[in-house]
Amino acid sequence: MVSGAKTGVPPLSVVTMTTLRPVDLTGHWNNRGISAAAGTGSGGFNVWRNSFPAEYLPPPGAQVEVEGVPFRFGGPDPAGDNIRCAGQYVELPEGRYDWIHLLTAAERRTEDTVALHFAGGEVDFEPLRVSDFWARAHAAFGEAKAFETPVMHYPxxxxxxxxxxxxxxxxxxxxxxxxxxxxxxxNVAIHLFAMTLQTAGEPVAERS
Amino acid sequence: MSTPPATPALWYRDLISCLQSTLAAALLREGRDPVDALGAHWEFLFKPGDVTSEEFYYPCRYPGDLGRSLAPHHGLSTTWHRPADPGDPLEDVRRALKDGHFPIIAVDNFHLPFRPAYQDVHAAHLIVVYGLDEAAGQAYVSDAMPPAHAGPIPVAALLAAWTSSNPKDVQDAFFSDSAIGGRYLTVTVGDAPETTPAFVREVLTANVAGFEADRDTAGWGGLAGVRDFTMSLAGRARAGDARALEEAYPFGWGMQAQAALHAEFLRACGTRWEVPALREAARLAEHVAHAWTGVRITAAHGRSDPAAAAPDLARHGGRLVAAYEAAVAGLREAAGFL
Structure with missing residues (x-):
């Protein structure tokens, strides 16, 4: 529903066909940001080697839903459980999309740029803004909070x-x-745990 | 002491350090808004050779006065001290508390039971002492940095933390290897101007002038200083100078915190007075704070191979310079709407 309250334009009803497609990021994992309580020393999300507690997160390979968006965590992989961003190029299933959803966290809040590559060779740069993973941080960029654990793992x-x-x-x-x-x-401050592509579809509008 | 003292307010923001959180405690005791006091002034200053490996390092424009350097418009001033009698360092704390002041003491987190680094990592930090019950062997301390704490700890722990040599610790290259030596800060909070549009215009004009100054006798200041610092950091990294990368983390924390608090200050004013240009300037200042993350974290992770980190440090340095330049232009524009 689009509000026309301030413009005087009557509200429109729109119908769209939304599809949500989790992306397999196998092959890109390069950091272990999640550890078990029995082995906190195996994690190293930040420079202090803190890590997320596995006991409070979905298991490897699990599908989770955050604010209606499904994500798939990476399966058990000796290379790690997230991508520490270092300019990697991720091939995507070619298609028309409207949003790229990311399960992400940052070693201090930051913003940087991702490059979107299109089939015709075009490239668009778009901002990627990620809030801090550290205690008491807020959603500085209006993100949805996916997980908040009651403890932090230290080495x-x-x-x-x-x-x-x-x-x-x-x-x-x-x-x-x-x-x-x-x-x-x-930008090694930014970590990516999962990615889902969304196609909102073209709206079909009818006067309500 | 039979009744525990009243707990001071704990004030925290995600990009600040113990320096801002402890000064905020002093400001709040005087009924001041920490964002007004700590967020009005904004500058860049790098003093080569001055950086210490302490969470509370800040390049002082007014030597030795952290308070005035952070909040020159708001009557805030601090003085470093060491105990007059090393044989009885608590006498200084007793006297300060008796006079109604809460000293801010430097500590080594290794000795503080409420810090995550307890018995694990040596790291220089600041906390507030707000009570002393020697009969019970307890000192009352507050620390707004996570995990926040306000309450008693054993006096023996306080003394150990306060007098620690804070030895070099391989787990913390940024805040260890800097003797604590009983240092503490006293804080005075003088008269402050009311936060009016005229005052903010004056502050913005002064901040812009500082950023655009041709020369700075205090060090590498203003936009020219940002350019010199970022080029120097990348250059030293290429030359394999790990110390340059280690310094960037504590130095950048002070700069990042100040940018973030200035952004919060401008956003609050822009919202209160309905001045969109102020809110936009706030966002540009906030962008500077976020660009500091790229510099600081890249430097922190790049210490083991500085030359390999040099290209990314150059990239983040360039982004930081651009962010400062855009923000200064935004401040100038916003001042015109006040």
């Missing part, structure tokens, strides 16, 4: 009252063309 202990936060952020695809790839930022 040698489990720390109560220091929460770890993971966010659901989205990047717009404004070009009406088939998307085929995504260049992640060269």
């Amino acid at each position: 040698h202990h489990v720390q109560p009252r220091v929460e770890a936060l993971m966010w659901s952020q989205r990047v717009p695809v404004t070009r009406r063309a088939p998307l085929r790839g995504l260049r992640l930022p060269r």
